[in-house]
Amino acid sequence: MKRPDLSLCSRCGRCLSVCPLYLETRLETYSPRGRIFLLEKGLKNHPSIRFCLRCGRCTMACPNRVRLAEYLALEPELSPPFPVKTAGSFLKGRDPSSSRKIPAPRSGSPTLFLSCGALYFYPEGTQKFIRRLQESGLDPGLSPPLCCGLPFLTLGWTSLFRQKALETLKALSDTRGPILVLCASCLWTLTDLYPLFFAGEPEEETVHEIVSRVGDALESALRHFPEAFPEGLVLHLSCHLRKNPRDIPFPTLSACCGAHHPFLPRPFREELLRSPPYLLATACTACYLKLKYSLSSPPDVRHWAEYLSV
Numbered sequence: 001m002k003r004p005d006l007s008l009c010s011r012c013g014r015c016l017s018v019c020p021l022y023l024e025t026r027l028e029t030y031s032p033r034g035r036i037f038l039l040e041k042g043l044k045n046h047p048s049i050r051f052c053l054r055c056g057r058c059t060m061a062c063p064n065r066v067r068l069a070e071y072l073a074l075e076p077e078l079s080p081p082f083p084v085k086t087a088g089s090f091l092k093g094r095d096p097s098s099s100r101k102i103p104a105p106r107s108g109s110p111t112l113f114l115s116c117g118a119l120y121f122y123p124e125g126t127q128k129f130i131r132r133l134q135e136s137g138l139d140p141g142l143s144p145p146l147c148c149g150l151p152f153l154t155l156g157w158t159s160l161f162r163q164k165a166l167e168t169l170k171a172l173s174d175t176r177g178p179i180l181v182l183c184a185s186c187l188w189t190l191t192d193l194y195p196l197f198f199a200g201e202p203e204e205e206t207v208h209e210i211v212s213r214v215g216d217a218l219e220s221a222l223r224h225f226p227e228a229f230p231e232g233l234v235l236h237l238s239c240h241l242r243k244n245p246r247d248i249p250f251p252t253l254s255a256c257c258g259a260h261h262p263f264l265p266r267p268f269r270e271e272l273l274r275s276p277p278y279l280l281a282t283a284c285t286a287c288y289l290k291l292k293y294s295l296s297s298p299p300d301v302r303h304w305a306e307y308l309s310v
């Protein structure tokens, strides 16, 4: 494993204005710079460390590319207090066998990464996306059901993360052409965490080959069938999506929703109140769960693929 180098931090403070937890608390210890300082002083049990959202906004703002989110994500003993009940209680009463409606895997390009979210949380959206790709003549292949492993890493269960990651790498190395991913957090795990986690290991080369083919399903949808999105849609730009609002052809809500934390961060609340959306789309399974639980309707919260017209 290659741990990101936190000593690159020059204490410039550019990351403060983008960190949802700093903006909420206005406390230096709850800023990215503060967390790096705490870690350097060996104070890794400070609550601020566990409460970091691993959103990666500080990395994007940092002139020195200090990768604090990735550093913390790969440290199992620093795992955040994650409400394990959330996903389980959401799944209760849902019939995962609805995934059977998804067409059987076919050879071809691109391949759709069938993540937990794509199969169990928004399977109708997955089916719509597949149908739209087929209508666009793209003849998508499907991966077997896979988990990138991030939920396990978030809980500090590194060996289960490794097991899921190895299964994912094995399945994806059997594919050819682009691999499309519907969940921004899976995307981050595949492209940012796997290269660090498997650095120096026999899987390193496979990881790099797969990462070179992994892409965002939303980008593909916007390129091939932008007319399939409904009017009035507002897209929540999940942190791990790493998209500039300028690249999205409809209004966006760009503040962090707080993911696994029980509160909605202040910038999110303020943005939501400024122009309340009626149709709110997410691009990440963690944000999908958070927003479904935290917001009363309206807005109607769905994965963007569920909004596609077919």
Ligand code: SF4
Pocket: 008, 009, 010, 011, 012, 013, 014, 015, 016, 032, 033, 036, 058, 061, 062, 063, 064, 065, 066
């Ligand atoms: S922006 Fe980067 S270098 Fe500047 S204080 Fe934050 S982490 Fe350190």
Ligand code: SF4
Pocket: 018, 019, 020, 021, 022, 031, 032, 035, 051, 052, 053, 054, 055, 056, 057, 058, 059, 068, 069
């Ligand atoms: S990963 Fe997100 S919550 Fe954590 S320090 Fe960086 S910006 Fe703040």
